[in-house]
Amino acid sequence: MSLNPASALxxxxxxxxxxxxxxxxxxxxxxxxxxMLGLIGPNGAGKSSLLRCLYRYxxxxxxxIKIFGQNIxxxxxxxxxxxxxxxxQETPHYFExxxxxxxxxxxxxxxxxxxxxxxxxxxxxxxALEKVGLQHKAQQQYEQLSGGEKQRALxxxxxxxxxxxxxxxxxxxxxxxxxxxxxxxxxxxxxxSVIASIHDLNLASAVCDRLLLLDEGKCIAQGLxxxxxxxxxxxxxxxxxxxxxxxxxxxxxxxxxxYGYQTGQPHGGEHDS
Amino acid sequence: xxLAATSFKYKALLFATALLTLVTPIAAxxxxxxxxxxxxxxxxxxxxxxxxxxxxxEPFGSSNTSAITQRIVFELRLPRIILAFIAGxxxxxxGSVLQTVTRNPLADPYLFGISSGASFGAVLVLSFFGSQxxxxxxxxxxxxxxxxxxxxxxxxxxxAWWSWSSLSLPIGAFIGxxxxxxxxxxxxxxxxxxxxxxxLLSGVATSFMFGALTSLVLYFSSPQAAASVxxxxxxSFAKASWEGLVIPAVVVCSSILIxxxxxxxxxxxxxxxxxxxxxxxxxxxxRLYMLLLCSLxxxxxxxxxxxxxxxxxxxxxxxxxxFPGQQPILITALVGGLFMIWIDVLARCLLANQELxxxxxxxxxxxxxxxxxxxxxx
Numbered sequence: 001m002s003l004n005p006a007s008a009l010x011x012x013x014x015x016x017x018x019x020x021x022x023x024x025x026x027x028x029x030x031x032x033x034x035x036m037l038g039l040i041g042p043n044g045a046g047k048s049s050l051l052r053c054l055y056r057y058x059x060x061x062x063x064x065i066k067i068f069g070q071n072i073x074x075x076x077x078x079x080x081x082x083x084x085x086x087x088x089q090e091t092p093h094y095f096e097x098x099x100x101x102x103x104x105x106x107x108x109x110x111x112x113x114x115x116x117x118x119x120x121x122x123x124x125x126x127x128a129l130e131k132v133g134l135q136h137k138a139q140q141q142y143e144q145l146s147g148g149e150k151q152r153a154l155x156x157x158x159x160x161x162x163x164x165x166x167x168x169x170x171x172x173x174x175x176x177x178x179x180x181x182x183x184x185x186x187x188x189x190x191x192x193s194v195i196a197s198i199h200d201l202n203l204a205s206a207v208c209d210r211l212l213l214l215d216e217g218k219c220i221a222q223g224l225x226x227x228x229x230x231x232x233x234x235x236x237x238x239x240x241x242x243x244x245x246x247x248x249x250x251x252x253x254x255x256x257x258x259y260g261y262q263t264g265q266p267h268g269g270e271h272d273s
Numbered sequence: 274x275x276l277a278a279t280s281f282k283y284k285a286l287l288f289a290t291a292l293l294t295l296v297t298p299i300a301a302x303x304x305x306x307x308x309x310x311x312x313x314x315x316x317x318x319x320x321x322x323x324x325x326x327x328x329x330x331e332p333f334g335s336s337n338t339s340a341i342t343q344r345i346v347f348e349l350r351l352p353r354i355i356l357a358f359i360a361g362x363x364x365x366x367x368g369s370v371l372q373t374v375t376r377n378p379l380a381d382p383y384l385f386g387i388s389s390g391a392s393f394g395a396v397l398v399l400s401f402f403g404s405q406x407x408x409x410x411x412x413x414x415x416x417x418x419x420x421x422x423x424x425x426x427x428x429x430x431x432x433a434w435w436s437w438s439s440l441s442l443p444i445g446a447f448i449g450x451x452x453x454x455x456x457x458x459x460x461x462x463x464x465x466x467x468x469x470x471x472x473l474l475s476g477v478a479t480s481f482m483f484g485a486l487t488s489l490v491l492y493f494s495s496p497q498a499a500a501s502v503x504x505x506x507x508x509s510f511a512k513a514s515w516e517g518l519v520i521p522a523v524v525v526c527s528s529i530l531i532x533x534x535x536x537x538x539x540x541x542x543x544x545x546x547x548x549x550x551x552x553x554x555x556x557x558x559x560r561l562y563m564l565l566l567c568s569l570x571x572x573x574x575x576x577x578x579x580x581x582x583x584x585x586x587x588x589x590x591x592x593x594x595x596f597p598g599q600q601p602i603l604i605t606a607l608v609g610g611l612f613m614i615w616i617d618v619l620a621r622c623l624l625a626n627q628e629l630x631x632x633x634x635x636x637x638x639x640x641x642x643x644x645x646x647x648x649x650x651x
Binding site: 097101106 | 534540543545547552553554594
């Protein structure tokens with residue numbers, strides 16, 4: 001509790017390895033209350049592993065994670081689930097389940113044995129569905145929803161969970177650009193602390209307050225979008241050439257990539273690849 | 274619009290199920306070798322519920338219904354109906370939980386090797402630890418005593434439910450079932466990400482292995498003994514008695530309570546291990562406990578009425594089709610029980626002077642259903 005009271009998440013010196021391979025090495029960062037942190041980095045950088053450490057699906061070798069000043073290794077699994085909600089990108093096939101039931105699953109950590117859903121719970125589920133704009137699909141089968149609607153249903157489940165911290169693991173994969181923007185803006189206006197891994201750097205730049213760039217398990221850069229997304233850093237980490245300008249609407253970095261890498265001439269736009 | 278229609282359909286189906294539940298025991302009690310009418314059964318039931326005097330409402334007084342009819346209904350048919358109900362409910366429940374916990378729509382106590390493990394345990398108990406201390410006689414090749422042991426063990430005789438002879442069979446079956454579950458779990462890699470996918474394959478292997486061991490024991494026993502074990506393993510409710518009902522009833526009822534208590538957690542596993550974990554569920558532990566619970570149910574039922582397959586596959590799927598979007602644990606148990614009562618009625622009435630083993634009927638219906646499920650899911 002001696003930490004900054006406004007800090008939602010504090011990660012210090014987090015390391016994790018599998019069979020001598022270092023997946024995460026000494027990652028440290030903090031997330032302020034109500035802030036949205038974007039986790040970026042190339043494939044295999046350790047983004048998912050880092051997030052899994054945060055919701056304790058994997059136990060790190062070293063380092064500590066504090067949520068609102070409490071060390072998560074001391075929390076019971078149920079208590080942790082009332083503080084942290086997770087939305088993953090892929091979900092298995094569900095048996096016959098309606099959207100409403102998917103959302104109601106968020107009640108799980110809040111309920112005791114034999115406890116049934118109260119009127120207030122049902123109201124809460126209905127409100128969550130309304131927030132993600134799925135109130136008219138409440139009774140529809142989850143399997144019949146479109147990709148964007150499925151993702152929104154899972155976010156409704158996370159809202160029902162009443163978390164203080166929301167973790168999103170590539171929530172916008174497989175979605176078209178309209179849903180990518182819609183989902184992330186929806187999450188943003190919920191007003192809770194969010195940490196999300198995002199592939200699209202321009203999207204991350206636009207919607208996140210701060211960014212954390214991970215490469216080979218190490219934290220390469222963190223800070224405001226214009227501090228992290230520089231031509232030098234992107235060239236280093238992703239091996240692509242780009243030009244950074246200001247986005248005409250929000251003024252955050254806008255990345256324009258250059259093409260033509262197959263010919264060995266990074267800037268040669270004339271040649272076919 | 275469709276919401277109101279769905280809700281209406283749900284209520285109508287619920288009403289139909291409730292009606293069937295009321296009619297089934299009376300109707301089922303009037304089917305069988307002895308000719309007992311529907312009215313006689315009602316009279317008997319009402320006089321036993323509302324006291325000895327039927328208060329003149331029924332045309333048949335208690336004097337009209339002979340003592341023999343009363344004995345047939347209360348001592349032969351009623352325990353049999355209740356045992357069938359408990360067995361159907363328990364197997365449907367076990368199947369439903371297994372399908373949810375392993376996220377495999379084809380899961381069933383049979384496919385996971387639980388039933389074959391329990392059968393093997395039960396056959397071992399029958400052949401080695403019968404009431405006569407059979408081990409030596411069996412070794413000296415007087416295998417026909419296996420049949421005696423079968424007849425004298427708790428499954429056939431009417432001993433009190435707490436006696437060794439009536440407890441040894443369920444215990445043997447449970448140990449066999451636990452063995453098969455542990456084998457399946459260790460083969461599938463406990464706690465691994467691919468656990469669920471490998472589970473079915475190891476279940477099939479385990480099932481074959483215990484089947485082979487059971488055959489081996491049978492091979493060394495006498496033809497009569499083999500025949501009685503064979504008939505037993507096909508499943509039958511013919512030997513049901515009030516005393517024999519206690520253990521299955523206690524096990525199935527407490528299992529229903531346990532499953533109801535952990536319903537949310539069990540449903541959460543459907544969303545994937547990682548999501549369930551993030552919802553506060555200890556997935557590996559819960560899955561292990563639920564598997565053990567299912568083996569307990571299966572073991573007790575195999576011990577008291579033999580091997581009855583495919584019920585655990587058919588009923589949960591049918592209930593899901595009838596009540597889409599619900600997770601009705603109680604309805605699954607209820608429908609399973611009702612289904613089994615009617616299968617038993619079929620078993621009693623299909624052939625004129627003979628009973629068919631229920632396992633044959635459920636397997637015949639079930640295998641067709643299995644193909645239907647596969648086709649339905651493409």
